[in-house]
Amino acid sequence: MHATYENLDRTGTKAAPSEEPVVLDRRDGPYGEVVLRRHGDLLQIIANGVFLMDTSDGRSERLLVDAARDALPEDRGEPSVLIGGLGVGFSLVHAAADGRWGRIDVVEREQAIIEWHQNGPLHDISGEALDDERTRIIQADLVAYIHGGNERYDALCLDIDNGPDWTVTEGNHSLYSPQGLEACREMLNSGGILAIWSAQPSVDFEESLRNAGFSNVRTEEIPVVRGVPDVVHLAIRAA
Structure with missing residues (x-):
């Protein structure tokens, strides 16, 4: 958030x-x-x-990863996942704790955050996950990385900014644009799942996902203590 x-x-x-x-x-x-x-x-x-x-909670990060994994076919084998944003490491740790995932790539643009995990105070949270042979940390701007389209994944778990309706960081809004969603779709293997965290639900964004060629678009709520629930937007790249 x-x-x-x-x-x-x-x-x-x-x-x-x-x-x-x-x-x-x-x-x-x-x-x-x-x-x-x-x-x-x-x-x-x-x-x-x-x-x-x-580091107070982590339920949003866990649901983001679990919702993506549960939406994939059971016969997918060991699916690959791209996690957008390292943060305090909850998403990475949760993915690495699940033996069903195969390759786990994490894109983080801030060198400082990566170093805090590698040899700083956040290492106590993520150290074991970083040592997992499936894990790869990629230092890059997530939006640029997705538009680069150099890799393909079975799942994209993206948790940057507030979501499609209110972006704080300049440039992040392009991720939720038609061009950004098209780049996400092209980065997914057939039948792959796009999971995007948001601070609030957005009917307009659901329609944008459909217009970008995604199917099975839905929104899962994450209960919060007060206010509007956080959500995870889910969409599948059609075969």
Whole structure:
């Protein structure tokens, strides 16, 4: 979930710790400032002053991966998956814990986030998954990587920005455009599944998925403590 930082977790709940957060690392990179900080027991990632996510929950990331896997045919064997965004590592860890997945590629544009997982505070969460022989970390901008079309996958699990109706990072809106959805479709093998996390449901986006040539378009809700449920948009590339 991407929102102006108000000490909220991915469920919309205010973090319990009352003490002041402690900055563990701060980097200036090609996309601006990225900060890793600890607030009580939580690790938090802040980008350009905008709260990205923390280690408080992870249900959204798990549902994103599970919904994609469950939508694939059981005879798919060991399907390949592209995870868009490393974040705090919940999606990667959940995918690596499932022996049904084959190749697991994770695209992350921020070198700092990758390093925090490789040899920093986030290694305690993702270290075992990073060591899994199926895992490959790709440092790249997700939108550019998808438009490059150099790989094919059975599933795309994309969790960047707020979703199609409200993007915070300039350029991310192109992922949800007709051209972006076409690039996603072309990156999928026949019968492959596209799973996109969003902060809110969007009937218009469902129609955009159908117009881009996807079938079996549906939306799964993720309960939150208050407010509109988070959702995962699901769509299949027709055979």
